[in-house]
Amino acid sequence: MSLFLTQSSIGRKLVMSITGLFLILFLTFHMCMNLVAILSAEGYNAICEFLGANWYALVGTAVLAAGFIIHIIYAFWLTVQNRAARGADRYAVVDKPKDVEWASQNMLALGIIMLAFLGLHLYHFWSKMQLVDLIEMAGGDVCSQALENTTNGFYHIVNTFSSPINTLLYIIALAALWFHLSHGFWSALQTIGFNNTTWFDRIKWIGRIWATIVVLGFIVTIVMFFLDGFFGLNILPLLGA
Amino acid sequence: MAKSINITLKVWRQKDAKSKGHFETYHLENISTDSSFLEMLDILNEKLVDEHKEPIAFDHDCREGICGMCSLYINGHPHGYESEVTTCQLHMRKFKDGDVITVEPWRSRAFPVIRDLMVDRGAYDKIMQAGGYISVNTGGTPDANAIPISKEIADEAMDAATCIGCGACAAACKNGSAMLFVSAKVSQLALLPQGKLEAARRAKAMVAKMDELGFGNCTNTGACAAECPKSISLSNIARLNREFLCAKLKD
Amino acid sequence: MSTIDSKIPKGPLAEKWTNYKNTQKLVNPANKRRLDIIVIGTGLAGASAAATLGELGFNVLNFCMQDSPRRAHSIAAQGGINAAKNYQNDGDSIYRLFYDTIKGGDYRAREANVYRLAEVSNNIIDQCVAQGVPFAREYGGTLANRSFGGAQVSRTFYAKGQTGQQLLLGAYSALSRQIQKGSVKEYTRREVLDIVLIDGRARGVIVRNMTNGKIERYAAHAVVMATGGYGNAYFLSTNAMHSNGSVAIQAYRKGAYFANPCYVQIHPTCIPVHGDYQSKLTLMSESLRNDGRIWVPKKKEDAEAIRAGKLKPTQIKEEDRDYYLERRYPAFGNLVPRDVASRAAKERCDAGYGVAPSGLAVYLDFSEAINRLGKDAIKAKYGNLFQMYEKIADENPYETPMMIYPAIHYTMGGIWVDYELQTSIPGLFAIGECNFSDHGANRLGASALMQGLADGYFVLPYTIQNYLSDQIQVPRFSVDTPEFEEAERSVVEKENRILNIQGHRTVDSIHKDLGHIMWEYVGMGRTKESLETAIEKLKDLKKEFWSNVYVPGKVEDLNIELGKALRLADFIEIGELIAHDALNRNESCGGHFREEYQTPEGEALRQDEEYSYVSCWKYTGEGSAPELLKEPLDYEFTERKTRNYKN
Ligand SMILES: Cc1cc2nc3c(=O)[nH]c(=O)nc-3n(C[C@H](O)[C@H](O)[C@H](O)COP(=O)(O)OP(=O)(O)OC[C@H]3O[C@@H](n4cnc5c(N)ncnc54)[C@H](O)[C@@H]3O)c2cc1C
Numbered sequence A: 001m002s003l004f005l006t007q008s009s010i011g012r013k014l015v016m017s018i019t020g021l022f023l024i025l026f027l028t029f030h031m032c033m034n035l036v037a038i039l040s041a042e043g044y045n046a047i048c049e050f051l052g053a054n055w056y057a058l059v060g061t062a063v064l065a066a067g068f069i070i071h072i073i074y075a076f077w078l079t080v081q082n083r084a085a086r087g088a089d090r091y092a093v094v095d096k097p098k099d100v101e102w103a104s105q106n107m108l109a110l111g112i113i114m115l116a117f118l119g120l121h122l123y124h125f126w127s128k129m130q131l132v133d134l135i136e137m138a139g140g141d142v143c144s145q146a147l148e149n150t151t152n153g154f155y156h157i158v159n160t161f162s163s164p165i166n167t168l169l170y171i172i173a174l175a176a177l178w179f180h181l182s183h184g185f186w187s188a189l190q191t192i193g194f195n196n197t198t199w200f201d202r203i204k205w206i207g208r209i210w211a212t213i214v215v216l217g218f219i220v221t222i223v224m225f226f227l228d229g230f231f232g233l234n235i236l237p238l239l240g241a
Numbered sequence B: 001m002a003k004s005i006n007i008t009l010k011v012w013r014q015k016d017a018k019s020k021g022h023f024e025t026y027h028l029e030n031i032s033t034d035s036s037f038l039e040m041l042d043i044l045n046e047k048l049v050d051e052h053k054e055p056i057a058f059d060h061d062c063r064e065g066i067c068g069m070c071s072l073y074i075n076g077h078p079h080g081y082e083s084e085v086t087t088c089q090l091h092m093r094k095f096k097d098g099d100v101i102t103v104e105p106w107r108s109r110a111f112p113v114i115r116d117l118m119v120d121r122g123a124y125d126k127i128m129q130a131g132g133y134i135s136v137n138t139g140g141t142p143d144a145n146a147i148p149i150s151k152e153i154a155d156e157a158m159d160a161a162t163c164i165g166c167g168a169c170a171a172a173c174k175n176g177s178a179m180l181f182v183s184a185k186v187s188q189l190a191l192l193p194q195g196k197l198e199a200a201r202r203a204k205a206m207v208a209k210m211d212e213l214g215f216g217n218c219t220n221t222g223a224c225a226a227e228c229p230k231s232i233s234l235s236n237i238a239r240l241n242r243e244f245l246c247a248k249l250k251d
Numbered sequence C: 001m002s003t004i005d006s007k008i009p010k011g012p013l014a015e016k017w018t019n020y021k022n023t024q025k026l027v028n029p030a031n032k033r034r035l036d037i038i039v040i041g042t043g044l045a046g047a048s049a050a051a052t053l054g055e056l057g058f059n060v061l062n063f064c065m066q067d068s069p070r071r072a073h074s075i076a077a078q079g080g081i082n083a084a085k086n087y088q089n090d091g092d093s094i095y096r097l098f099y100d101t102i103k104g105g106d107y108r109a110r111e112a113n114v115y116r117l118a119e120v121s122n123n124i125i126d127q128c129v130a131q132g133v134p135f136a137r138e139y140g141g142t143l144a145n146r147s148f149g150g151a152q153v154s155r156t157f158y159a160k161g162q163t164g165q166q167l168l169l170g171a172y173s174a175l176s177r178q179i180q181k182g183s184v185k186e187y188t189r190r191e192v193l194d195i196v197l198i199d200g201r202a203r204g205v206i207v208r209n210m211t212n213g214k215i216e217r218y219a220a221h222a223v224v225m226a227t228g229g230y231g232n233a234y235f236l237s238t239n240a241m242h243s244n245g246s247v248a249i250q251a252y253r254k255g256a257y258f259a260n261p262c263y264v265q266i267h268p269t270c271i272p273v274h275g276d277y278q279s280k281l282t283l284m285s286e287s288l289r290n291d292g293r294i295w296v297p298k299k300k301e302d303a304e305a306i307r308a309g310k311l312k313p314t315q316i317k318e319e320d321r322d323y324y325l326e327r328r329y330p331a332f333g334n335l336v337p338r339d340v341a342s343r344a345a346k347e348r349c350d351a352g353y354g355v356a357p358s359g360l361a362v363y364l365d366f367s368e369a370i371n372r373l374g375k376d377a378i379k380a381k382y383g384n385l386f387q388m389y390e391k392i393a394d395e396n397p398y399e400t401p402m403m404i405y406p407a408i409h410y411t412m413g414g415i416w417v418d419y420e421l422q423t424s425i426p427g428l429f430a431i432g433e434c435n436f437s438d439h440g441a442n443r444l445g446a447s448a449l450m451q452g453l454a455d456g457y458f459v460l461p462y463t464i465q466n467y468l469s470d471q472i473q474v475p476r477f478s479v480d481t482p483e484f485e486e487a488e489r490s491v492v493e494k495e496n497r498i499l500n501i502q503g504h505r506t507v508d509s510i511h512k513d514l515g516h517i518m519w520e521y522v523g524m525g526r527t528k529e530s531l532e533t534a535i536e537k538l539k540d541l542k543k544e545f546w547s548n549v550y551v552p553g554k555v556e557d558l559n560i561e562l563g564k565a566l567r568l569a570d571f572i573e574i575g576e577l578i579a580h581d582a583l584n585r586n587e588s589c590g591g592h593f594r595e596e597y598q599t600p601e602g603e604a605l606r607q608d609e610e611y612s613y614v615s616c617w618k619y620t621g622e623g624s625a626p627e628l629l630k631e632p633l634d635y636e637f638t639e640r641k642t643r644n645y646k647n
């Protein structure tokens, strides 16, 4: 039975949809967690500690990574299949119908932007936090300063967003994410069959609003830290260090 | 009121599926704006025949938007820019004097070109043969009023059933997906009590055939529904997904 | 001289079909597998027959010209299908449907056939519903009905304005199921060019593959033609572009009688002609006459002002409108049969009251119905027809009345068949519009779909067994026999002959000439003189075709012009037959109106004493006049009256 997840188009789409929804859920938590950093460094670091190199966080990370990897592999696989299905000759003139969202036709491009960003993001945070812990646990050589900062997420945030370039890259990636989700959210529900004529527009709007909340949440955090660092305001976290 | 316009046509000419195709340019003068797009092509073909050239091959039959035989990708849209019409219902009054009109065949791996603008849509028939029916023999059926069907359900089934099998959905789709077509038939029959009994089997068989024939994976871009001359709704695709997934999960 | 045996079973009218079925010969299941049947056509008649024969276990070969069986011309039927269900409790019955059809056909149909048609009509609806045809329903869940011309009950079942589409898709789905099972083999984009006879029986066909021009041969124990009507002999008609009469003509040349060719139906509500580039005419379903009222201006000045574009129809006051159908036929009003409505429109236009710049149009007005029922109700009933009208005419029929005019629509005449639907060639059957059987001189609305499906689902699958039962010993045929050789040779020769003319006229230009001759001289009103003129002109046109047509390309290739030329050659022959038959029939009946034979009020005047027969035309060779055989029509069960739709 499970063969249909690879062998049938709707099965493959189901995999995209479930992984996509899972990633949305993850991002929603991630965004909420980030908001904590605005309020309290301690609170934020407590979460970081909770999500350090312990078994449940590792399982979580593994599942998350698997979700990403499956989503990405399927994304490329589906795209290759879909291009082949168009046939050898391309249309000379194409004109997008007005009801078709731009994002829906550029999901892979948006995904690739996010993928590039993901590398950067992992370098900025994960490589300095959970990875260091892991290396250390594996008996690797880690300098003590680095080890100390593995649970100091707050420090890494401040560090990363003091750079205007980083901030800009993050905002670009978040814009891509918004477009990806503005289509992805309702598309995922449509794929699992959760849609009908009455709910059609409603689901589209719920998707857009959800995407906007998630992306805005991230952007608020980033921009506040950037302004705080760049202009040396030092008002963050709002509830004091 | 009728007036006439001059236009330039760029038409795809291709000997057969294996040959390489190319565009050819034709100028047409004094085309009445009351004539239909296909009548305009008739005029062009008459001219070509008069010049002892080979006429352009294109499919058509009813010329009133119901048989689904006409096709043509006109200026980037299957059945032209206007919504809810087939190519044969498109009239020249929708074009302006001096327009350049590019006419291409449906392009999709599952629809190989036969000649010029004529393509082979036999794949849609094969999908129907895989399960697009209710298995009932002639005779021995119950009285037509024996099973009442609410007007809403009957109307919804009817809306799905209006698909003319033209192939514009797959032609418009960047993924070459036939989901709108398949979902229309699956929906029509799944909605009606007569068709419910076989709904799971039907959804699985039709989707398997669709995949086998080389159509792409639907990513819900919705170009199909936007270009469908019969306004078949995307909610049918959701129903197909539902029917298919439920069927698979029960296996 | 040959005699005509229509093989009508004995017994009272209502028992004939049952008696027939009780005593006919059948083929047992094991033998069915050994018998091959060719079915030409995938319209309602062909698809339903092929599917049912396949279900029964025969081995079926099914051909059509379109790229898919689902695209046969039946798909275009709009209004509905009749059945004597009496779901509305308005007094309908099998007998009443029978009677209406006989009367509507102006007493020129066979009683036994029509009664059988009415009898099986109810099974058709049951069958279609079981297949998933989404007929219109009432809120309570039961089936809805509307009324059609020539009837005082509501017995027409419909699926929006797309009834033909839904019925054909039902038959196509049954056919698809058999194709999947392997009992039917489907051949699309194939044009049958000839029927092959072996020892006087139909045993196969010669086919042109339309994608590459290759000639193919197929053999079978019996051949069924379901190729539709020949209305395109008039060039402009409501028929699809590929509708043709070629297989009928080939059958005729091989000895099948062509019956009543002059009974051609002119439909009153079509969108008027608007230019000489026009390729076809579009029907506005008869169902519109349920709610639309037909009128022209009462005053000639108003009509002239409208034609000149100085007045709009909406500016004409109620009292200045002439609702001429309601005036002339108070009992049936706008719902008189088609022939009556068409002639009335022509009469008004000829008298100078026509609208549209050409003066060849009348109004079909919905304003009263919209006021009474609301725009939404009208939209729900006729939305797609209104949209279709707007696309073509560029006017909004919710705001201004539609303009309509009669156009060629349906051919009641066709290949002669007996009660078993067998032609005069043993083993060759004809079903659907291509036979002449059930509509007499005029078909009522919503009865063609009924007849096509009756023939295909419920009649032919029985009657063909009566023929096949003594064929079970006959082994499968080879296509390498001299008969097939000869048939293929003559087909290829004909193709080459046409291609080698290399004249100066395109096929369509000659076809348009044919259309003009037919419409002008063999159209709605015919006279002895006009018909004689037509026969002369057709002779010249035939010569013109065979000496001056130009067809480009090669024989063995996809060659659209060659296909059209082959069909045109046959249309010219049909045109001649129509004119001959019309000239022979010195009376007016149904769709055949001879101006010499009318009542003082302009109604058709039948000559029952002399013409109560089916004219069966027998081919006697190239260039010689066809021989007329008569099948007498004895009315045992109904009294023949003058049709009266006035009171
Ligand atoms: C616009 C319109 C609306 C109508 N509306 C109604 C209505 O509301 N109610 C009603 O009762 N009737 C209606 N009619 C009439 C009715 O639709 C037709 O009479 C009926 O559908 C004919 O069906 P058929 O199966 O006999 O032939 P068709 O449907 O014409 O099918 C002919 C088949 O034969 C094939 N064929 C023909 N020639 C060849 C060849 N040489 N080789 C191979 N194959 C061949 C074609 O490919 C096709 O498959 C309407 C007709 C028109 C034109």
Ligand code: HEM
Residues within 6 Å of the ligand: A013, A014, A016, A017, A018, A019, A020, A021, A023, A024, A027, A071, A072, A075, A076, A078, A079, A107, A108, A110, A111, A112, A114, A115, A180, A181, A183, A184, A185, A187, A188, A189, A191, B218, B219, B220
């Ligand atoms: C944070 C990360 C991501 C989230 C939340 C996310 C979410 C989603 C969702 C919900 C869908 C819709 C699934 C469906 O239609 O059933 C989707 C589709 C898609 N995603 Fe992502 N995605 C993410 C990252 C990526 C990445 C990194 C790539 C590619 C490199 C990618 C490529 C695609 C593609 C190509 C599709 C369209 C395919 C389809 O609809 O079948 N995504 N995504």
Ligand code: SF4
Residues within 6 Å of the ligand: B162, B163, B164, B165, B166, B167, B168, B169, B170, B180, B181, B184, B224, B227, B228, B229, B230, B231, B232
């Ligand atoms: S779904 Fe629409 S576009 Fe696709 S085949 Fe049917 S009518 Fe054509």
Ligand code: FES
Residues within 6 Å of the ligand: B059, B060, B061, B062, B063, B064, B065, B066, B067, B068, B069, B070, B086, B087, B088, B089
């Ligand atoms: S020709 Fe039939 S739909 Fe266009």
